[in-house]
Amino acid sequence: MSETPGPDRSGPTAPADAAERLVDLLDLERIEENIFRGHSPDESLQRVFGGQVAGQALVAAGRTTDGKRPVHSLHAYFLRPGVPGVPIVYQVERVRDGRSFTTRRVVAVQQGRTIFNLTASFHRGEPGFEHQLPMPGVPDPESLPKLADELREHLGSLPEPLERMARRQPFDIRYVERLRWSREELRGVDPRSAVWMRAVGPLGDDPLVHTCAVTYASDMTLLDAVRLPVEPLWGPRGFDMASLDHAMWFHRPFRADEWFLYQQESPVATGARGLARGLLYDRWGRLIASVVQEGLFRAVD
Template sequence: MTDLAKEAAAGLDSSAGLGGQVVLDQLVDLLDLEKIEENIFRGVSPALSPVRVFGGQVAGQALVAAGRTVPSERKVHSLHAYFIRPGDPRIPIVYEVDRIRDGRSFTTRRVVAVQHGKAIFALSASFQTPEPGLEHADEMPDVPAPETLPTFAERVSEVPGIAEMWRRPRPIDVRYVNDPPWLTRGKGTTEARNQVWMRADGRLPDEDLLHVCVLTYASDMTLLDSPLARHGVYWELDEVRGASLDHALWFHRPFRADEWFLYDTASPSASGGRGLATGRFFAADGTLIATVVQEGLLRVR
């Protein structure tokens, strides 16, 4: 899925001109799966969706399905996922959970998302009972505070012709630290990074799993900007076609997804029509809260 389609999907249903909290509540409802049988859940897509299901949505919903078969005292610490087929937003997605292992400290789950009788997405997630241990972490880059930066709507107003679609209310508030890639087209550089502040645009319930799933949802929104920025091209504005291929997340420390976190991403490699992107999430106080790696299909004509 292209990032333009991702941004459209991330807007959910704004047909009534809804604001941040109402649109965020729609995302919470989207992640509230229906249990239809033991280990089987069903999710839907927003009424207003692009041609394919947003990757962050199916990843977040699959993690919800896994988490609902695990005791609440065990916290998710990692997930590894593959995007297998494009999802159809017109029909529900069925999530089948396989209870791989329940150990003394760790629990492992595998989830397959199914549509039209075929797997479209597969996720493995590991949960752990919290325990003490060694502690160290990277330091957060020195960046401006999110409140001092332009809103996403203000940034896209500089893009003629397509800004109106991008102005739709979205459940995730995004503030670019660096110039967004649609403004740096034609200026590829080996030093290109992508840094954005993010937070859920409103208040979330006090449920740990929900905050992890919202961050999982947000992690797919700007990650592939990094390999494109290195080559000075961008979705829709250049002849670029792409899709998420696989996605991995490690959760290091507790956090709230409705408080500001910095998403610092880079691309160490691109080859064979694929681009690799890595990212780090930092809470506003500098705490490293999560790490992500994704490979995406990137075809530039």
């Protein structure tokens, strides 16, 4: 982690206890060899947040390795909605321990039913040639409003559920472009979105925690790009949304408590499914991760 500078806390941040809750959420209990248990906040949500399950599953996978090989990819399926407030058990299969690569398969079980599975690969790291797509030119995060402030400005004040969510949100999110509030404003809008994000407080120095925190965050706004041409991002939803599958590739070391730009786009939506892909850049323009996800979009009657 030495090549990436530590967190800059010179600007305003949200309460650090939200970041501490995220670290606690990712700190699984070891029940048995290769079996871990994660808690799930008892919140007023229809289902457990998918990024939480993915992040916890990746922690479980990482806890069965020697810790010397960083995660380089994950591939996952969301099979059933998780129930908030009910613990989730993660069962890890040690598929392979090679000289360069380590592979783990994780099954998440809740109330006796499989709700999620994930395959993760860890790579020792080797020298090689390099190239990357450049980071797009966007405003600095400090020049953009926090999401909660932007919502308050438009709504006057946040409804209690949104206010509570804003207080507990472990990531500071800032949209690069202003939010649109009506379908008329969305006419001709491309299926693209971009946000700056960072954890609202320090997350410590364990690289696995930072990787799993970014995995958590990667599920927060990615499907925005699918919805943008159809409906405003904040307001009554015309669709019941659910993540179907999720894949990530990690390219370089990074810190989740430093700003990263999440550039998102949707190449296609059809058959009640929308595909989204994202590129994550650190503050210095280095491409740190790539993401692809498909989501389900069913019209609400």
